Amino acid sequence: MDQTQTDKLLKSLTGAKVLSPLELNEMRFSGKKTVLTPARLRRSGEKNR
Amino acid sequence: MDDGSSTIFTDFLSCLGVRHTDNFSNRQFGTMPFKTMFGLKKLLETYGVDSVGISLGDVKEIDRLPVPFIAQTVKGFVIVTSVSGDTVSYLTRSVAETAPRSVVEPSLTGRVLVAFRQAGAGEPDYDSHRFTDVANKAKKWVLAGVCLLLFVYLFVTNRLYDHVSTVLLALIDLAGIYITWLLVQKSAHIKNRHADAVCSVVEAGGCDDVLNMSAAKFFGVFGWSEVGFAYFSVSLLCLLIFPQYTGYLALCNVLCLPFSFWSVWYQRFRAKTWCTLCLCVQSMLWLLFFCYLGGGWLKEAFPLRIEFFVLGLTYLGVMLGLNALMPMLDRNNK
Numbered sequence: 001m002d003q004t005q006t007d008k009l010l011k012s013l014t015g016a017k018v019l020s021p022l023e024l025n026e027m028r029f030s031g032k033k034t035v036l037t038p039a040r041l042r043r044s045g046e047k048n049r
Numbered sequence: 050m051d052d053g054s055s056t057i058f059t060d061f062l063s064c065l066g067v068r069h070t071d072n073f074s075n076r077q078f079g080t081m082p083f084k085t086m087f088g089l090k091k092l093l094e095t096y097g098v099d100s101v102g103i104s105l106g107d108v109k110e111i112d113r114l115p116v117p118f119i120a121q122t123v124k125g126f127v128i129v130t131s132v133s134g135d136t137v138s139y140l141t142r143s144v145a146e147t148a149p150r151s152v153v154e155p156s157l158t159g160r161v162l163v164a165f166r167q168a169g170a171g172e173p174d175y176d177s178h179r180f181t182d183v184a185n186k187a188k189k190w191v192l193a194g195v196c197l198l199l200f201v202y203l204f205v206t207n208r209l210y211d212h213v214s215t216v217l218l219a220l221i222d223l224a225g226i227y228i229t230w231l232l233v234q235k236s237a238h239i240k241n242r243h244a245d246a247v248c249s250v251v252e253a254g255g256c257d258d259v260l261n262m263s264a265a266k267f268f269g270v271f272g273w274s275e276v277g278f279a280y281f282s283v284s285l286l287c288l289l290i291f292p293q294y295t296g297y298l299a300l301c302n303v304l305c306l307p308f309s310f311w312s313v314w315y316q317r318f319r320a321k322t323w324c325t326l327c328l329c330v331q332s333m334l335w336l337l338f339f340c341y342l343g344g345g346w347l348k349e350a351f352p353l354r355i356e357f358f359v360l361g362l363t364y365l366g367v368m369l370g371l372n373a374l375m376p377m378l379d380r381n382n383k
Contacts, residue, residue, distance in 0.1 A: 005165065006101050012113050015106020019086075019160065024102045027086035027121055027160060029057070036124055036141040038148035044124045045155030 055143045057119070058089060061128055062172075064117035064140065065164060067096055069172040070182050086119070086162055097170030105159040109150075111137070119162040122153075129161075203289035214344025215295065218288055218337060225281030225333045232274035232326050233371070236260055237378040250325045259316060259324035271372050273312075277330050279368035280305065284337075287360060296349030297357045299341035301364070302334065309334050 010016050019027075034040070055071060058078035062069045077095075081088040090100050105111070111120070112132040120129050120139075128140040137153040139146055172178060209215040231244040235256055248256035266272055284298055309331035316323055341347055350357075 002099075009101075009114075009163065010103070013103070013105060013107075013110050016110075017104050017106075019102030019104055021087050023104070023160075024087035024090060024162075025083060025085045027102075027126075029084050029086075029089075030125060032125060033142060034125065035144050036122060036127055036139075036146070038146055038152050040124060041122060041148060041156040042152045044122060045152060047123070 057126055057128065058092065060140050060143055061093075061117065061119060061164070062096065062098075064128055064130055065098060065166050065170075067098060067166055067170045067172070068175055069096070070175065070178040072182055072185075073178040074172060086121075086160075089119075090162065093164060096172060097167045098164050099167060100162050100164035102160065102162050105157075105161065108154045108157045108159050111150075111154070111157070111161070114161060114163055115165070118164065121158045121160040122156040123158060124156065200289065207289065207292045209288070209292060212344060214340045214346070215288065215292065217340045218295070218298075218344075219285065221333050221336050221340065222281050222285035222288065225330065225337075226278065226285060228326055228329045228333070229274055229277035229281055232256075232260070232330070233272075233278050233375075233378070235326070236272045236274045237375060239378065244326065247329070248325050256324045256326050258322045259320050259327060262320055271368060272375065273327070275371045275375060276368055279364055279371055281333075283360075283364050283367050287363070291356075294356055294360060295341075295344075295346045296351075297353075297360050299346040300350035300353075300357065301360065302337050302341055303347070305334055306338060 006018065010018065056075050056078045059069065059071050059074045062074060077092060078089075081092050083091070086102060090102065093100050103114075111129065114129075114132075116132065117128050117130050117140075119126055125141075129137060130140055130145070131138040132150070135150050136147050137150055139148070139153070204210065204219065209219060228247075231241060231247065234241045235244050235248075244256070260272075260274070280301075284301070287294055287298055312327060312331055316327065
């Protein structure tokens with residue numbers, strides 16, 4: 001993805017920003033093998049509010 | 050995939066239409082130094098896929114992102130494959146799900162990874178990995194084919210088809226090998242849906258309960274599943290290669306019968322649960338007995354010659370060999 005494509009994408013989004021390598025590194029993959037069903041997402045969404 | 054599991058990496062590559070082999074790609078994903086989105090971004094680069102991590106100011110704007118993209122939720126990651134109208138389609142652990150946007154959006158953290166494939170994107174050395182994958186899959190079929198050919202050759206050249214009892218003996222031994230192999234897999238904690246399906250016929254979970262008891266081991270050393278597998282496989286081989294010793298097989302079968310009474314008694318009164326696979330094995334022992342009896346093989350067991358003891362040693366040798374291999378098969382030891 002080149003800079004022009006990224007800039008174009010970011011311009012179409014309100015308040016979006018590119019994540020730094022450090023921020024990407026904070027997004028860890030857990031070893032859990034849970035299937036995120038809609039019901040699970042609903043519950044997690046309710047807690048997230 | 051060979052190991053029966055997929056990763057978010059291979060799911061994402063599939064969604065992007067990047068050619069890859071599951072085996073190699075999952076290994077790359079499993080061994081990447083950073084088990085994070087940064088590590089995945091770097092890994093994607095080696096496949097010719099550019100990506101950028103974006104923090105959205107408003108999660109409602111996911112419909113403006115090019116699909117597929119990886120989205121972080123509070124419970125983990127999903128691959129969003131389409132956002133249309135009021136619904137979001139996504140992939141989670143290779144399972145395709147669709148949910149209303151009102152359900153998905155509140156669970157999002159706003160962090161996503163958007164990717165674009167370059168021209169000629171693909172797994173490095175794809176052709177060689179693909180060849181290895183195909184060859185590995187072919188090995189199983191070649192093995193099955195070789196076993197079938199040998200079985201047919203021995204069955205015909207030794208004229209086992211001449212007598213209905215020997216035909217039935219061969220079939221029951223084959224079924225016994227299959228059932229005891231399922232039991233061996235259960236003992237080795239290898240998941241097998243066929244074994245689970247058979248086990249749940251009489252009592253769900255009964256097989257696991259019985260196999261985890263101390264009584265599931267002969268002298269506390271050999272698993273009964275190993276003993277059973279050794280018994281049926283050696284019996285079939287002896288019947289196919291040395292049909293003249295069928296009388297000795299009949300005698301060995303009679304010696305095994307008391308075990309079936311003990312096993313049923315144990316399941317009924319001690320374990321208080323039924324193991325369907327174990328009951329199948331005991332039924333097969335009795336079916337074999339009736340075949341040996343009906344075929345008049347029992348009277349051919351006497352007088353005993355050295356071959357009877359060689360047969361006994363063969364049972365023991367295969368049982369010991371399998372017992373030595375079991376720790377390597379056991380998933381709980383890995």
